[in-house]
Amino acid sequence: MSVVKDLIVAGDDGSLCFGDYELSEKAKKSGFEVKGDSYKVKTYRASTRLERNDSLVYESEPGTAVQDFTWNENGVSFTVECPGDCQIVLGLTDDATYRILVDGRDTGMMETGMGGKLVLSIEMPESGSVKVDVERA
DSSP states (O other): OOOOTTSEEEOTTSOEEEOOTTOSSOEEEEEEEETTEEEEEEESSSOEEEEETTEEEEEEESOOEEEEEEEETTEEEEEEEOSSOEEEEEEOOTTOEEEEEETTEEEEEEEOOTTOEEEEEEOOOTTOEEEEEEEEO
16 A cells, blocks of 8 residues: 555545655645545645545544545445554544444444544554444444
């Protein structure tokens, strides 16, 4: 896996790839259209943020590279790469419960509050990437 040099790209299946944690200065791309939605990404070494129609979808500290990001009403799925451990905030459904899987390992259930935010702490293996699945219970 590697950083996304174009900052954000869409796959043929509608998935997104975004983020470049190697940048020393902030870079952003807005107005990226996919299936009628407008995306904006801001990324660099310290953080990566993705918004859909001006609402938070994904945010990480430090910056990350995300591949195969897919979502639906039942959750999100993606592979994340970072040179070290990271914290990820996902914008999901308000007051819902989600099962978290990291590299296929069930790490338990988490609930969102009124803001719909879910906060994950990810310990990166030496390979530098993990698969994350967040499924609505």
